[in-house]
Amino acid sequence: MSARRMKKDQGSTTLLGGGRVPKYHLRCEAYGTLDELNSFIGMARAATVDQRVRDALFIIQNHLFMIGADLALAGRDRSLLKGELGQGEVAWVNRLIHDSQASLKLDPEFIIYGETFPSSVLDVARAVSRRVERHVVRLKSRKMLHNINILEYLNLLSKVLYLLARYEEAEAKVKPKKPDYNLSEGKR
Numbered sequence: 001m002s003a004r005r006m007k008k009d010q011g012s013t014t015l016l017g018g019g020r021v022p023k024y025h026l027r028c029e030a031y032g033t034l035d036e037l038n039s040f041i042g043m044a045r046a047a048t049v050d051q052r053v054r055d056a057l058f059i060i061q062n063h064l065f066m067i068g069a070d071l072a073l074a075g076r077d078r079s080l081l082k083g084e085l086g087q088g089e090v091a092w093v094n095r096l097i098h099d100s101q102a103s104l105k106l107d108p109e110f111i112i113y114g115e116t117f118p119s120s121v122l123d124v125a126r127a128v129s130r131r132v133e134r135h136v137v138r139l140k141s142r143k144m145l146h147n148i149n150i151l152e153y154l155n156l157l158s159k160v161l162y163l164l165a166r167y168e169e170a171e172a173k174v175k176p177k178k179p180d181y182n183l184s185e186g187k188r
Contacts, residue, residue, distance in 0.1 A: 122165035
């Protein structure tokens with residue numbers, strides 16, 4: 001990296017469409033955490049052998065790129081975006097939830113994560129998706145979110161990731177363990 005570039009950076013970054021903000025800016029936190037989420041979804045896609053799950057995760061990753069560009073957009077010049085997340089993507093996620101719920105028939109109980117590697121990665125992705133959602137809610141509260149579909153999509157995404165994790169476990173023929181609130185140290 002050149003000395004000029006290093007001096008110019010000084011802990012700030014340029015948003016899409018111009019304008020510099022500190023790297024700790026809420027907008028940067030949101031799209032940075034979204035990138036972390038996309039990485040975990042990529043890991044889950046690499047870990048699964050189920051083509052249905054791989055395909056769904058690949059579509060989700062593409063949706064996240066649209067969201068990331070939107071979150072990085074300075075101002076309201078939407079023409080800078082290559083694609084925009086809309087109601088079609090939200091409807092797709094809703095259908096995926098509906099289809100997954102119909103085939104799984106899950107008990108509404110807490111579970112302990114970690115039964116298979118793919119389901120574990122999906123559970124981490126679900127937790128990160130909730131963090132992204134919290135960042136986006138903060139953007140909305142400060143009137144910095146220009147596409148409300150993003151918030152609806154992210155709210156549904158955590159549910160999709162949870163369901164895909166349970167699907168992975170079902171395909172591996174393992175049942176998730178329930179918490180044992182009476183388990184003491186050394187007992188299994």
